[in-house]
Amino acid sequence: MATSFGRATLATVAASAGVSVATVSKVLNGRSDVAPATRAAVQAMLLEHGYVPRSPHRRQTALTTVELQVDGLLCAYSSAIVQGAVEAAAELGAAVVVAIAHGAAGRQPSWAGDLVAAGRHALISVTNEPAQLAALARARLPVVVIDPLNMPSEPVISVGATNFAGGMSATQHLLALGHRRIAYIGGPANAASNQARMHGYRAAMDAAGVPVPPQYVRTPGYCYPDGLKAGAALLDLRPVPTAIFAASDECALGAIEAARARGLYVPDDLSVVGFDDTQIATMSSPQLTTVRQPLRQMGGVALRTALRLAAGERIESRHIELATELVVRGSSLAA
Missing domain, CATH: 3.40.50.2300 (Response regulator)
Incomplete structure (x- = not known):
């Protein structure tokens, strides 16, 4: 057995197994040119001496x-x-x-x-x-x-993901519920994903013949504070939106909190739809209608x-x- 005075070496294992250091090295590296009986003897001595290779990752180098x-x-x-x-x-x-x-x-x-x-x-x-x-x-x-x-x-x-189609389906859902004052909270204005979701929103509104006031479109970012700030600004508008399509679940939850802070109830006073369908969509109260990204x-x-x-x-x-x-x-x- 290896003692507490030092780490077992290849030479120690080789001497115990009655083979050369090179043979022990071959066994450690999985080489096929070692007789089965010799391999078994070396592996037994490696276990008995508690041998630990200096580079434990060496046998994993084949992993991509x-x-x-x-x-x-x-x-x-x-x-x-x-x-x-x-x-x-x-x-x-x-x-x-x-x-x-x-x-x-x-x-x-x-x-x-x-x-x-x-x-x-x-x-x-x-x-x-x-x-x-x-x-x-x-x-x-x-x-x-x-x-x-x-x-x-x-x-x-x-x-x-199909961001344009997702943005359109979210907006069509709100239109089908009878909403016409539908606002949009999106990610960074120049982000490709935001642009696609926003174009889907606008396409659905245009197809329904519903104009979009410029102040109804906000593109601060995808995070909770962005939704909170943009939601507050939208709910201070007159006429106030009756629905918000937020381009992320975090933004949607921020908008819901902005509504709560103003004494408004979701969905009674304001409908909110998100995007992503992350775990937080089912943790919110109420649970979030959202566009599922896989x-x-x-x-x-x-x-x-x-x-x-x-x-x-x-x-x-x-x-x-x-x-x-x-x-x-x-x-x-x-x-």
Whole structure:
């Protein structure tokens, strides 16, 4: 047995098994050119001596490792994507490393090359910056971008959802309930996902012949404080909207809180529809009517695509879109 005075070495194991150090090394590395009886004897001595390799990761180097970078703190949206990617990786025998993305100012010049040196075979990005994608292209690291804020100019693959159709279905639902004063709270004005959802909203309103006052459209961002602030501003308007389509669940919950603070009830006084169908949609009171993005599926598709790229396969389409679906719950009611 290994003593407490020091770590067992290859030489110790080899002497105990009556073989050379090279033979022990072959067994550790899974080489096939070792007789079964010899392999069994070496493995018994490794166990008896409690031998621990100096580099425990060496036997895992055959795993394809994908880094998944998220922007800032994990939220319900990014957590669902991570879950989908991790599940797909477990199914396919790959590894996923989750990391927080830093802005261009916080990156070292060699950061893309460092990812390759660290054994990353591909990168999945839940956020994207032009400089980031250019650096990754120079490092020849395959990249898959999820629901990009801006469609990448670099030749990278992106995975998203049918944002336009989702925005249209959310607005058509409110129109079918009899609402006409329908406001919109969206993400950053220049974000591709926001523009698609907003165009879906406008297309539904135009098709119904319902004009949209300019002050009814707000594009502060996708987070809860954005929905809270924009919701408050909308509810201070006259005439006040009877319904709000928010382009994320977090924004929708912010709008619901803005209504509560003014003594308004959802959905009696104000109908609210969100977008994403994250876990928080069923935790709110009332539960949130929302457009379901298949976030876990998006994470899984991104992971599978990244593995194909790492293997040198050709991807048929540069942008993969998955279908959205309206989920009606308790936050929307007839006008």
